[in-house]
Amino acid sequence: MLGYLIKRVLQSILVLLCVSIVVFAIMYLSGDPTEMLLPPEATQKQVEELRHHLGLDQPFFVQYKTFMASALQGDLGKSFVFNKPAIGLIVERIPATMELAVFAMVLAVIIGLPAGMYAAVKPDSWLAKAIMSGSLLGISLPVFWLGIILVLIFSVILGWLPSSGRGETEVIFGIRLGFVTWSGFKHLLLPALTIAVFQLALIVRLVRAGMLEVLLQDFVKFLRAKGLSAGKVVYIHALKNILIPVVTIIGLQLGNIIAFAVVTESIFAWPGMGKLVIESIHALDRPVVLAYLLIVSLLFVFLNFLVDVVYTFLDPRIRLK
Structure with a gap:
């Protein structure tokens, strides 16, 4: 286990190094942030003074070396726009x-797992066919279009749910959460549902395919021959054999939601990391973009490690090496 942890730590360092080089190079080639920070009537002298103040007048490798020296001390730089530590801005969001991503994934799993199992156990029923048709539709719908339609129906036409913002929040264990208040919960529903639809459809199709394969295996026939009820065979023994690919997808998709919930957060004005990084990209706010991508990369590494650990609980034959 210790050797596995050391290997994962070294892999994480290499991933973060590669991400920092690629992103720093892209942001370096994207343009001059001073053009976004200063008004159009600014003089050339003011532009040069600002570039010197931000260190943007140095060659690429000098700038990257300065960034890495500060990053190794836990300082990812100050935002060009907000003049605050970039890592602090990200941590605030x-x-x-996380609340949006976890709530959406929980919603997808709670509905998708039993729906996929039912579609596999009774594939010829009208409900199973409806589930599979709905899953195909859910995978095909663009997220931005779905979000707009949900706002139109539930906010504009019906007036049931708010269309933007996070609502009231409460601080629990030092973390500000919205779902614990009624206002925050209502604000959370539409963006979470927008994200959950694709994840739900993906889980349904994955669970159905895995369950159909498992139900044809010999051990299932043996359990049925022993007289076990259909419920125990399906929901206990067969379910255990499909959980590993399901857990893999959940881990990967949770990381994707956290990293790429940009469209949903923009549509619903959700004050998360995605909305902040889009604004920072438009303003060429390099420190914020770098801090965001490094934190997201580290989060992906952690989620992959967590999935590997869960494997060992689902299947005792798996060992971390």
Whole structure:
């Protein structure tokens, strides 16, 4: 286990190094942030003074060396726009994004797992056919279009749910959460549902395919021959054999939601990391973009490690090496 942890730590360092080089190079080639920070009537002298103040007048490798020296001390730089530590701006937005991502994934799993199992156990029923048709539709719908339609129906036409913002929040264990208040919960529903639809459809199709394969295996026939009820065979023994690919997809998709919930957060004005990084990209705010991508990369590494650990509980034959 210790050797596995050391290997994962070294892999994480290499991933973060590669991400920092690629992103720093892209942002370096994207343009001059001073053009976004200064008014159009600014003089050339003012532009040069600002570029010197931000260190943008140095060659690429000098700028990257300065960034890495500060990063190794836990300083990812100050935002060009907000003049605050970039990592602080990201950390402030993490709870909102995590709340949205986790709630959407929980919603997808709670509905998708039993729906996929039912579609496999009774594939010829009208409900199973409806589930599979709905899953195909859910995978095909663009997220931005779905979000707009949900706002139109539930906010504009019916007036049931708010269309933007996070609502009231409460601080629990030092973390500001919205779902614990009625206002926050109502604000959370539409963006979470927008994200959950694709994840739900993906889980349904994955669970159905895995369950259909498992139900044809010999051990299932043996359990049925022993007289076990259909419920125990399906929901206990067969379910255990499909959980590993399901857990893999959940881990990967949770990371994707956290990293790429940009469209949903923009549509619903959700104050998360995605909305902040889009604004920072438009303003060429390099420190914020770098801090965001490094934190997201680290989060992906952690989620992959967590999935590997869960494997060992689902299947005792798996060992971390």
